[in-house]
Amino acid sequence: MTWIQSYNPLGSLYLSALVAAIPVVVLLAALAFFHVKAHWAALLGLAMALATAVFVYGMPGKMAAATALNGAAFGLFPIGWIVLNAIFVYDITVATGQFSVVKDTIAGLASDRRIQVLLIAFSFGAFIEGAAGFGTPVAISAAMLIGLGFRPLAAAGLALIGNTAPVAYGALGSPLLALAKVTNLPLEQLSAMVGRASSMSGSPMPLRRSPAPYPPVRSAR
Numbered sequence: 343m344t345w346i347q348s349y350n351p352l353g354s355l356y357l358s359a360l361v362a363a364i365p366v367v368v369l370l371a372a373l374a375f376f377h378v379k380a381h382w383a384a385l386l387g388l389a390m391a392l393a394t395a396v397f398v399y400g401m402p403g404k405m406a407a408a409t410a411l412n413g414a415a416f417g418l419f420p421i422g423w424i425v426l427n428a429i430f431v432y433d434i435t436v437a438t439g440q441f442s443v444v445k446d447t448i449a450g451l452a453s454d455r456r457i458q459v460l461l462i463a464f465s466f467g468a469f470i471e472g473a474a475g476f477g478t479p480v481a482i483s484a485a486m487l488i489g490l491g492f493r494p495l496a497a498a499g500l501a502l503i504g505n506t507a508p509v510a511y512g513a514l515g516s517p518l519l520a521l522a523k524v525t526n527l528p529l530e531q532l533s534a535m536v537g538r539a540s541s542m543s544g545s546p547m548p549l550r551r552s553p554a555p556y557p558p559v560r561s562a563r
Contacts (some may be wrong), residue, residue: 351399361398365391421476424513428474432482445486462486463504471505475512480505507543510536
């Protein structure tokens with residue numbers, strides 16, 4: 343079956359883009375404002391995406407269903423398998439006590455809270471992002487910062503900010519691999535351009551002055 347997508351089905355580029363954004367808006371609103379559980383919010387976003395594709399963009403129903411199944415399989419096997427192994431390795435390090443060793447080692451390199459944020463949220467978080475991705479570095483980095491005495495909200499925010507630069511290379515470059523397949527552009531050129539953009543957007547982040555003082559140091563022991 344051959345189907346050529348029209349990027350402007352409503353005759354207005356802005357209106358078509360607004361309608362195309364409905365599934366994402368519904369998903370984020372369900373999570374942020376209505377506190378719907380993640381799996382139900384994902385299913386709701388999927389239903390809105392299928393309805394938009396079929397009734398607005400004219401995508402054949404069988405092709406839309408096949409696309410949904412292909413996306414689910416892609417998310418389950420390559421992405422899910424990477425995250426599962428990352429969590430498995432993390433649980434092993436916690437159970438054996440090696441995670442505490444890593445945390446104490448990084449904390450022992452500097453007592454300055456700003457240096458700790460750079461080492462954990464930015465540097466170590468970037469390493470975990472490349473190895474696992476999909477929220478894993480934020481959870482691990484935030485847990486390490488909390489263990490060092492950071493407040494939970496501040497730790498989560500700093501970990502999220504530190505994860506914005508390396509996220510394109512998450513999970514062994516899965517976002518770039520998917521982008522290369524969708525656009526049929528050379529993977530090497532995409533990686534180079536994303537690297538340049540990430541360096542420009544990520545470099546000023548550690549230099550930003552915090553509007554509030556860091557919380558007092560609390561011993562993790």
